[in-house]
Amino acid sequence: MESQSDTKKSLNLRSIGGKMVKPLKILLINTKSKAGFILLVSLIIFGILGQFFTPYNPNRYEFTGGLGPSYAHLLGTTIYGQDVFSQLFYGAAPTLMVGFAVGIIGTSISIIVGISAGFASERVNAFITGLINIFLIIPGVLLIMLFGSFFLGIHQSLGYLPTILILIITGWAFGARTFRSITLSIAKRDFILSSVLIGESRLSIIFRQIIRAIFPVIISNFFFTAMYGTMGLTFVEYLGVGNLLQINWGTMLYWAINNEAYLTGMWWWILPPSFMISILMFSFILLNFGMDEIGNPSLRRFDSKKSKKNKKINDDLNVNTEN
Amino acid sequence: MMNVKNLNAGYETENGYVPILNKINFSVKKNIILGIAGESGSGKSTLASVLYNSFKYPGKITGGDILFKGNSLFKMKANELRQIRGTQISFIPQAAMNALNPVKKIRLQFYDVMIAHNVHEDKFDEKISSILELVRLNKNVLDSFPHELSGGMKQRVVIAMSLLLSPEFIILDEPTTGLDVLVEHEILADIKKIQEKLGLTMIFISHDLSILFAISDEIIMMYGGEIVESGTYADVLEHPAHPYTYQLMKSIPMIGHKLDRSMIIKGSTIDFTSRPEGCYFSPRCNFAEPDCTGIHPELRAADNAYHLQRCRLYPSWAQRI
Amino acid sequence: MSILRTENLSKTFISRHGLVAADKIQALSNIDITLENGELIGIVGASGSGKSTLAKILVFLYKPTSGNIYFMDENITKYNSKQIKRYRREIQMVFQDPYASLDPNHSVEWHIKRPLILSKYKGNIDDRINELLNMVTLNPGYRAKFPHQLSGGQRQRVYLARALAVNPKILIADEPVSMLDVSVRIEILTLLQRIKDKLGISIIYITHDLNTVSMITDRLYVMQEGKVVEEGYTDSIINNPSKEYTRKLIEAAPNPYKRI
Ligand SMILES: Nc1ncnc2c1ncn2[C@@H]1O[C@H](COP(=O)(O)OP(=O)(O)O)[C@@H](O)[C@H]1O
Ligand SMILES: Nc1ncnc2c1ncn2[C@@H]1O[C@H](COP(=O)(O)OP(=O)(O)O)[C@@H](O)[C@H]1O
Ligand code: SF4
Ligand SMILES: [Mg+2]
Ligand SMILES: [Mg+2]
Numbered sequence: 001m002e003s004q005s006d007t008k009k010s011l012n013l014r015s016i017g018g019k020m021v022k023p024l025k026i027l028l029i030n031t032k033s034k035a036g037f038i039l040l041v042s043l044i045i046f047g048i049l050g051q052f053f054t055p056y057n058p059n060r061y062e063f064t065g066g067l068g069p070s071y072a073h074l075l076g077t078t079i080y081g082q083d084v085f086s087q088l089f090y091g092a093a094p095t096l097m098v099g100f101a102v103g104i105i106g107t108s109i110s111i112i113v114g115i116s117a118g119f120a121s122e123r124v125n126a127f128i129t130g131l132i133n134i135f136l137i138i139p140g141v142l143l144i145m146l147f148g149s150f151f152l153g154i155h156q157s158l159g160y161l162p163t164i165l166i167l168i169i170t171g172w173a174f175g176a177r178t179f180r181s182i183t184l185s186i187a188k189r190d191f192i193l194s195s196v197l198i199g200e201s202r203l204s205i206i207f208r209q210i211i212r213a214i215f216p217v218i219i220s221n222f223f224f225t226a227m228y229g230t231m232g233l234t235f236v237e238y239l240g241v242g243n244l245l246q247i248n249w250g251t252m253l254y255w256a257i258n259n260e261a262y263l264t265g266m267w268w269w270i271l272p273p274s275f276m277i278s279i280l281m282f283s284f285i286l287l288n289f290g291m292d293e294i295g296n297p298s299l300r301r302f303d304s305k306k307s308k309k310n311k312k313i314n315d316d317l318n319v320n321t322e323n
Numbered sequence: 324m325m326n327v328k329n330l331n332a333g334y335e336t337e338n339g340y341v342p343i344l345n346k347i348n349f350s351v352k353k354n355i356i357l358g359i360a361g362e363s364g365s366g367k368s369t370l371a372s373v374l375y376n377s378f379k380y381p382g383k384i385t386g387g388d389i390l391f392k393g394n395s396l397f398k399m400k401a402n403e404l405r406q407i408r409g410t411q412i413s414f415i416p417q418a419a420m421n422a423l424n425p426v427k428k429i430r431l432q433f434y435d436v437m438i439a440h441n442v443h444e445d446k447f448d449e450k451i452s453s454i455l456e457l458v459r460l461n462k463n464v465l466d467s468f469p470h471e472l473s474g475g476m477k478q479r480v481v482i483a484m485s486l487l488l489s490p491e492f493i494i495l496d497e498p499t500t501g502l503d504v505l506v507e508h509e510i511l512a513d514i515k516k517i518q519e520k521l522g523l524t525m526i527f528i529s530h531d532l533s534i535l536f537a538i539s540d541e542i543i544m545m546y547g548g549e550i551v552e553s554g555t556y557a558d559v560l561e562h563p564a565h566p567y568t569y570q571l572m573k574s575i576p577m578i579g580h581k582l583d584r585s586m587i588i589k590g591s592t593i594d595f596t597s598r599p600e601g602c603y604f605s606p607r608c609n610f611a612e613p614d615c616t617g618i619h620p621e622l623r624a625a626d627n628a629y630h631l632q633r634c635r636l637y638p639s640w641a642q643r644i
Numbered sequence: 645m646s647i648l649r650t651e652n653l654s655k656t657f658i659s660r661h662g663l664v665a666a667d668k669i670q671a672l673s674n675i676d677i678t679l680e681n682g683e684l685i686g687i688v689g690a691s692g693s694g695k696s697t698l699a700k701i702l703v704f705l706y707k708p709t710s711g712n713i714y715f716m717d718e719n720i721t722k723y724n725s726k727q728i729k730r731y732r733r734e735i736q737m738v739f740q741d742p743y744a745s746l747d748p749n750h751s752v753e754w755h756i757k758r759p760l761i762l763s764k765y766k767g768n769i770d771d772r773i774n775e776l777l778n779m780v781t782l783n784p785g786y787r788a789k790f791p792h793q794l795s796g797g798q799r800q801r802v803y804l805a806r807a808l809a810v811n812p813k814i815l816i817a818d819e820p821v822s823m824l825d826v827s828v829r830i831e832i833l834t835l836l837q838r839i840k841d842k843l844g845i846s847i848i849y850i851t852h853d854l855n856t857v858s859m860i861t862d863r864l865y866v867m868q869e870g871k872v873v874e875e876g877y878t879d880s881i882i883n884n885p886s887k888e889y890t891r892k893l894i895e896a897a898p899n900p901y902k903r904i
Contacts, residue, residue, distance in 0.1 A: 190745040194803075197703055197732055198759040198810055212749040362825050363796070474691070501823075503691040503852035508896035511904050531826045533898035560900060574827040576855040578882060578897055582837060586830045591795055 027219070033290025036223075039283035043276075047092035054086040058247050069268050076268035079259050087247055088272050094248040095230060098160055099280070102167045102229025107222045109172040114179025115206055119187055129180065135173035141239070143170045144232075148241025163242050167232040174228075175221040182214050220291030227284035234277060249273040324492060324524045325351040325374070330387035332373050333595075340383065341595050343369050345549040347387070348622075351492075356518055356525045358539030358556070360532050360571070364592045366548035367528045368417050371496045374526065375414040376404060391492075409440055413485040417496040417528075420477035423469040429480055430465035436487050450487065457517055458483045475506035482514070486521075494526045499534065511538055533575055536560050544568050547593045547603035550622060554630035564625035564632035566610045566640055602635065610640035645717055647846050648679040648702070648735075648814055653711035655697055655870075671697040672870045674711070679814065684840045684847040686857035686878065688893060689867030695850045696740070698867075699818045702848075703737045704728045733763060736807035740819040742799035746791040752777075752802050753787040759809035776805040779842075780835060797828035804835060808843070815839065816848045821856060833860050854897040858882055866890050 027037045055074075056062070060082065067077040075084035117128035147166045186192060187210075195205050211218070236242040237250035244251050256262075256270040327349050333342035343366045351357050361367050372378045374389060376396045389396040391412065396404070408414075416422070424432055433451055442450065455462060458479045469477055478498060485493055498514070499507040515538055518525055529535050535542060535556075542559045544552040544567060552565040563569040570588050580586075590607040593599065599606050601616040608615065620635040634640060655672040672694045679685055689695050700706045702713065704723070712721045720731055739745040746755060756773045765772060774784045780801040791799055800820055807815060817836060821829040837860050839845050851857050857864065857878070864881050866874040866889065874887045885891045 190739045190741060191747040193705055194739065194745055194806070195747075195758070196705070197737060198806065199729055199732055199762045200758065209747055209749070213747075362827050504854070504896040504898065505690045505852070505892060507898075508904075515904050531898060533826070533900045534904075536900035537898065537902055537904045571827055572900065574830050575898075575900065576826070576829050576833065576853075576859055577899060578855055578858045578894070580859060582830070582834060582859045584834055587834065588827055591798070 027287065027290070030290040030293055032286045032293065036283045036286025036288075036290060039279060040287065043092065043280055043283065044096060046089070047096045050089035050092045054083075054090045056083040056086045058082060058086040058090040066264075066266060075272050076266070078255065078269055079261075079264075079266070080255075084252075084269055084272060087252055088249070088276060091248040091252055091273070092276070094160060094246065095233060095250065095277075095280070098164055098167070098233045098248070099226040099230035099284075101160075101164045102171060102232065103222045103226030105164070106168045106172045106225040106229070107175055107218065109168065110175030110179055110221060110225070111211075111218060113172070114176040115183045115210060117176070117180040118183025119202060119206060119210065125180075125184075128176075132173050132176050132180065135170075136177065140170040140232075141235075144236055144239060144241060148236065148239065159243075160246070163233060163236050164229075166236060166241075167229050171225055171228045171232065175225055178217065178221060179214065182217060183210060186210055186213055216291050216294045220288050223284045223288040223291065227281055227288065230277065230280055230284070249277050253277070324353045324392065326390040327374070328388045328390070330370075330373060330389065331385045332369060332378060332387075333383060333385065334369075335381040335383055338596070340385075342385070343548040343595055344373065345547070347550060349543060349550065349553060351524060351526065352541075353524055354522050355540040356515070356527050356538055357541045357543065358535035359526060359528045359543045359545060360535050361530065361545035362571075362592045363530055365545045367530075367545060368496055369548070370545070371414065371494050371526070371528055372416070374494055375408070375412065377414065409436065409488040409490065411490050412492045412494070413488070413490040414494045415481055415485050415496060415498055417500070419481045419496075419498075420469075420474065423477060423480065425469055428466055428468060429472075432480075433465070433484065433487060436484055440488055442488070454483045454486050457486065457520075459513060473506075474502050475510060478502065478506075478510060479513075482510075482517075486517070489521075490523075492524045492526075494528075496528045497530070498527070500529070500531075507534070514538070532571055533577075544571075547598065548595065549603070550631070550633070551604065552625075552630075552632040553622075554625070554627075558626065558630045562626055562630075562641075564630060564637050564641070565604075565634045566608045566636075567604050568632075569641075569644075570607075570609060602633075610634075610636060610643060612636065645681070646678045646714070647681045647716060648848075649714040649717075650675050650677050650698075650702075651712040651714070652676065653698070653701065653713065654709050655694075655701060655706065656709045657697075670870055672701070672708075675870075675872055677865055677872065677875075679846050679848060682840065682844050682846055683863065684836065684849060684861050685863045685865070686861035687848060687850045687865045687867060688852065688854060688857055690852055690893070692869075693867040694870040695852075695867060696818055699737055699816045699848070699850060702816055703732065703735055705737075733810055734812055735814040735816065736810050736812040738800070738803055738807055738815065738817040738820045741823055742796050742803060742820075743791075743823070745803055746799055748791050750790070751787065752782075752789050752791075752794075755802060755806045756809050759806055763810055765809075772809070776809055779808060779839075780805045781831075795828075796824045797831055800824065800832055801835065804832075804839070808839065808845075812845065814846050814848070816850070818850045819852070820849075822851065822853070829856055836860060852893075854882065854893050855899075866893070 027033045061080045063073065063077045063081040063083065065077060065079045065081040067073055069076045073083055073085065075088065077083055113128060113132070117125050144166055147169060192205060192209060195209060233248065234250040234253055237244065237254045238257070242250065244254060252273040253270070256273070261269040327347055330344055330347040331342065332344040333340055347370065359367055359370065369382070372382070373384060376389070378384060384397070391407070434447060437447055437450065451465070452462070460476065460479050460483065464472060464476060464480060472480065482498070499510055502510065511534060517523065527535065527539060539556050542554060542556050543550055544559070544565065546567050552559060552563070552568050559568060563572060574586050574588055588607055593603055599616065601618055602608070602620055605611045605615040615635065618635070620633050622631045622633050624630065625632045625637060653672055653675040657669040657671055658666050659669065660666045675698060687695055687698070697706065701708050708721065712719050714720065715731060715734065723731060753773060756776055757769060760769050760772055773787065777784055777786060782798065782801055786802070794802065821832050824832065833856055836847055836849060840847050849857060849861055861878050864876065864878045865872050866881070866887065868889050874881060874885065874890050881890060882894060885894060
């Protein structure tokens, strides 16, 4: 039995409720998530267009290597004679795809594991918590190297699948821990106890109430995991355990760095993928922060009456302390 | 001590400005407890933070003035205001005991207040121990975190903090709401004792008329963001002049009373976005007449010049009881 | 035959800080209370006296450390989870904080419909929802509202409708009016009385406030630090308290005519 003060500390999700906002609308309530959303949509459009309209074939080594930016080659050419802009344009979609796949599948696993841990018997909870901790403690690099070398042989035929798999395996545990602790605190709230009393089953409570209560956290976690996926892709490629013949922003960086583009002054090779990855990260971060603010009223400023009141109380008390 | 003149205030919302306080006028005499009563949502907390001039966006003051010892609070510069806060006026907001810093020991929270107001370090311990004695707290609380204290102890800590810099004037917003009756009773008695001993002036806000009548010297009844009745506690208690006061008093559960549906005040408290026409209380008033929804009544004297009320049917409604 | 009875009920909480250190909190010790069929009794005590713990044990949200609970003279203490589920059809609890006991993501209608569906209500569910709302003096217009659109008193009435939808024999109301404005407390109290009179539901009304309890209950248990220290008819306890603690509770009950 947990102590009573735990119950009180529980995350206040009460005020998000009321209107069950549609997923899209929820993204647009908050300035941060709105900015992130606009950025992300632009990148997605960029990625889709990139599958159809690259100026040159991104795979072909048909130009003089190491050309600087010009009208013919907007972002110059690589040392191997590929058109950098075409690669950047074409590589957007796979980069995004990996990010999203890792985000969606990773988050789904986190939800299932986290919620079952938070809402199961004490013994199951302890077991799953142990599992989560193991995955959190083992360094991701080690796992990536391990699984990477395992998949290396069968890489060619599977496309991006091994990379995605590696990233999911190394990326689900953080979210699972978050969901577990939120679920634990929500499960003690009166409105869940009430459902227990009227005879709702566990599954019904999870699907009808808990998932809805933690919805913003789910979205936030999705963006966080997607961010991990994108970053991880770069990392996997950089460690050389991915398939380096694929074109994405990660492999681009790998080749640029491997050829010491930063030393030879070929900034047009190394900066564009770095920049695009940063923009993508940035949009994920904005969305993640925005969702956190919606899901966690204590971070919120003027979104609900309740938090406004609490903030004011703090201000009033601090009048004494601050000056 | 304090004069409030024609105060108007409200909130900016998504659907535009919503006025809450409507032409509030009153003054607070020295050395008394002024009780402000009204149901939740009648604008009491709004008034309290306006009085302390800590009303911030989305709140907006649209008119009026507050004179504290003859000086306008609204015209004061930020540093003057800072100077008098804590040392002359202090404010205990609603639910303040839940807003204590959870990760700081009480002692440090006390120190912070004093450091902020340049109290000399040598005086800290002396000051704290005299205040603790006043609010009847054991010294042990100094080394506790807020979550280790009971509700009543936390409320005493908050009261102690508000007294640290020896203010003359204290605004307390629902200081005992959420405590059980035993603790509430003790704290009320202590507040009264401290007020008398130190010669403080207090504004005491609560939705609970019983405790207000028990502790206040003067009473203001609020409904719909305006004053509907004011006077000495004895006048208001013995001769309620406004139907709202009367109905609210009737609704108080009390030992020895029989449960009776007629004790219920029908309807619910007003929606500030669509105020009723005429008298704001008319939809819930047991004495309303058709004309009540016509003109908005003004405050006027009841049985004496100091006892004001806002019912156009006074005194005839009272004869119908 | 009493409808609910406890015998030597005790509860010890163990709260751990860190791995080894643990505090034992004796929240209840040897509680014997009896609820007769169709009765409305009160349990009074200051906060921390164990009232909520007792309520939660009676609805099986907590397990007692020792002692027995009898429902219609059947010992139900050792019920398994299936039996508990069946027992919960007979007993419901109203929580103290109406701002926490309704799910913010669901409408009033959902809150009342779920228990009807789960208890396999035979008649027309739609009509039944209106009937229940009517019972708690809310009009059908409230069906589509969400908790945040309701006042505290309205929320508490919605909660009562939800509890009644299960069609229980016993209702345990744990400080149902403590968080409400004084002016709306009477409304909930009349409702409790009506539920007892009209539906024949037996009620345990828990509070720290003798004002409210004196107005609706016939019998009273006074609790202090996990023990029942006084019991008897409400009137006689109030007119003639035998314990100093009870006298203090009476003294502290707010009264506008008693200057502090
Ligand atoms: N920050 C805010 N924004 C908009 N409306 C508010 C805000 N704070 C309070 N209100 C509204 O002002 C009215 C009065 O509230 P309040 O002053 O807290 O009343 P009381 O303290 O008497 O319960 C209520 O209708 C409330 O909804
Ligand atoms: N879940 C819990 N874990 C540990 N201690 C608890 C728990 N619930 C209640 N207690 C303790 O049991 C005692 C009685 O609490 P409670 O039943 O809530 O009293 P009441 O409802 O009368 O205020 C208190 O000391 C409280 O701290
Ligand atoms: S003016 Fe009319 S409606 Fe208003 S309080 Fe007086 S009698 Fe009631
Ligand atoms: Mg208030
Ligand atoms: Mg309790």
